[in-house]
Amino acid sequence: MGRNIPQKPNLDGLEAKWDPYWESNDVFRFDANKTRDEIFSIDTPPPTVSGSLHMGSVFGYVQTDAHARYRRMSGKEVFYPMGWDDNGLPTERRVQNYYGVRCDPSLPYDEGFEPPAEAHDPPISISRRNFIELCHILTDEDEQVFEHLWRTMGLSVDWKQTYATIDDTAQKTSQKAFLNNLARGEAYSQEAPVLWDVDFQTAVAQAELEDREKGGAYHKVAFHTADRGKVYIETTRPELICSCVALVAHPDDERYQSLFGSTVTSPIFGVELPVHPHELAEPDKGTGIAMICTFGDTTDVTWWRELDLPTRTVIQPDGRFTSETPDWLVNADAYGELAGLYPNQARRKMAELLAESGDLEGEPRQIMHPVKFYEKGDRPLEIVSSRQWFIRNGGRDDDLQKELLVRGEELHWVPEFMGVRYRHWVEGLTGDWLISRQRFFGVAIPLWYPLNEAGEPDYDNPIVPSDDQLPIDPTSHTPSGYDESQRGQPGGFMADPDVMDTWATSSLTPQIAGRWLDDPSFFERVFPMDIRPQGPEIIRTWLFGSTVRAHMEHGVLPWHTATINGWILDPDRKKMSKSRGNVVTPMPLIEEYGAEAVRYWACNGRPGVDTAVDFGVMKIGRRLAIKILNASRFALGFTDSDVDIAAITEPIDRSMLGGLASDVSAATKAFEEYDYARALEVAEKSFWSWTDDYLELVKARAYGDGAAAESAHGALQFALSVYLRLFAPFLPFVTEEVWSWWREGSVHLETWPTPSEFAGVEGDAAVLNSTSQVLTVVRRTKSEAKVSMRAELESLSVSGDSSLLDAVRAAEGDLLAAAGANAVAYVEGEQSVEAVLAPTS
């Protein structure tokens, strides 16, 4: 076998060389003919393609790839698909900004519409179908950018196993699962107050909320009692006085006992309002008595529901105050000042009105307080009553909650403490999972509603499509038994206009990637999956949602293990965010340091541990990769033939292999525990001592000939084969490059090294270890004397117990050559080494 070893090997171009090779040779192709126990399946997170690429996008994926490569080498058939999460709001928002368009569902489809070459300003209004087409065009482009990144990073994905959360399979899967939920009573629709984003004009779910500290002001406002007295409330939202339905105080609050059961009238508007006791009212908050509006916050919703209060809505879905004067206002004149305003404008106006009327006590008191936002939104959420679809998630059902908590305990969490986040989330749920969104680019709720003779929909008896019709868009498909001309007509039907939230579809990634509906045999071979790798921030959404869906649909956990990666921080250990302008993107780093270096950095981050982008670590990774090239060149440079392991006879050679065998065990154990970082550390530490000590010790012998030289050649080849395989999960390009110098096929399809390979060549690790220690002293002596490492020794004396002396004696020839000594004196006694330099002539 001829070897083709470059004179001056380097890392440049390895990504571009090996990625196409792997693809064209089907190296990572999944063979679905294997049985379930032969398969290792991965529920890869589908990245949001419309999102920005940053180091967080690389971090977790590389860690998962290391697992995938390890399992593949360990003999598993690895199911490693890749999905793209392209449906949903992020894509819509990106399309709006990218092209300068707005979706207007009332417009007709324009067949000849050409997307603007650059963002149009002001935005063009286009039909829903045109808008969706643009979403597809742009996500296709975004997906290519992601695929290019993943390939450059060397992810060992089977690129024939891809899906997108908006493709037909995903839509069909999502709709079928929803219809199953509906049939089993796990999905239901309801008219109810929901959290509402006024910019996107859609409902949002509890899982998508975040609190932000915002400035506000307490306004102390007088309500009037029947006996012309005043009762003060404090509110940050005086503009909602017109939607006030009651006052509330704690039942034990002495101050308000006399008011319970009586009524007060609101300032400005003169509306008569009851005063109720309720446990949730906190005596020490504000004045201890609060106004209940429909709806100012989620507590209002609780009071409204529990006290059975009327609904007086003033805020419209677009966030403005209604332009129609509400009919419940007694003094309606003032309302004209508020009509059409946004809440913050109305708040200022209302404060003026209250000041004028003398109902505002003192100046508003400025405070900072947490305000609920949609995580992708820019303005505070409002609460709007509307009809929405929900999937039960245990938020309103103790039995289901218990079942889901048990699932969380069954799941193997890596690291273990991440399971706590799941438990807390499930325990803290306050309602079912709101899945409907009043948006466009998503999987449609696959339902129609019959219209009665008055043209009103019967929401309780939706018209359900048959399985073979899926996927459907009810706004363009006609339900069977009806004619399209009956759409919107009395006695006819109407489509559910909503789409499902992205998570309602991505919670089914195991079913989508696993071909649940189209190929049951395939599904059985990959599901439940082995691992779900993901970030910690989506435990409450993706992980929990997936658990709910699999629990309901299949009665099992969707995976055996969840590996949760850490959070990525910028080089200054700050959270990366666009607004901070500290987002680090991967491509420039890959160009500067190489993909292997970035992979090395990612694999150095411990499982679940927050990790800063660290160029220093990348440099180390790059240096390691270069070292592998050079050491390999050395190890393979002596002979073109494979040396039989029987030729490995020298004690130090066998000693080196003995030590390597235990390193292999340690790395394997770490990988089995999903600790890729430890596996890398073990391999790296072992490799550096191999190059620093063993290679130096055997160098002279290896350059010679005869049996002693052949033993060294054999040991070098043997060890190199092991090291390349140990590093293959982390540094796939450089290991493949070296493998190609002397072996056929891909190193990534080779067997993971096992201790049994070492049978017959294992020696006592002490020989190499002891000799290395002696060599270190020799080096120190030379270093302190400031002479070359090639300087000759006049004498070399080793003291220690007999086992140490025997160990060194076994490697004496190599030690003499590496140390530059003529002889070693062995002395039984205290352990020490004495090296004396020869006088320089």
Added chain:
RNA sequence: GGGCGUUUAGCUCAGUUGGCUAGAGCACUGCCCUUACAAGGCAGGGGUCGGCGGUUCGAGUCCGUCAACGCCCACCA
């Protein structure tokens, strides 16, 4: 207010069931062109392991407590 995590050399981090004379890399200092590697190698200096208190023959490692930082959750009138 509750929970989880982190706190080890100037920096970034290891340290697996308690045995450590506490490690690595970067940075710093010195030396070495040695035929795998100068985009390198060898060697060196540098730490009261966040504070306090306990358990133990022995604690970076276990327990309690406090503090700082980060994240998550919470009804935000």
